[in-house]
Amino acid sequence: MRFFLPLTGIFVVAGARLFAEGFDRPVPQAQSATAEFWYALACLMLILSMVAVQWLVSRR
Numbered sequence: 001m002r003f004f005l006p007l008t009g010i011f012v013v014a015g016a017r018l019f020a021e022g023f024d025r026p027v028p029q030a031q032s033a034t035a036e037f038w039y040a041l042a043c044l045m046l047i048l049s050m051v052a053v054q055w056l057v058s059r060r
Contacts, residue, residue: 031039
């Protein structure tokens with residue numbers, strides 16, 4: 001029994017390597033104009049919220 005488990009592990013690893021596929025690197029997709037608009041809007045809102053927090057904190 002003590003020889004059965006290591007041999008089983010070897011066969012499982014060897015079988016997995018035989019049937020494994022190679023890694024295909026994903027192709028990046030171009031951004032649309034709509035996505036760029038919403039990203040720009042989100043950046044502006046983040047900056048405005050940081051300014052508002054700074055203004056509130058400096059008043060204390």
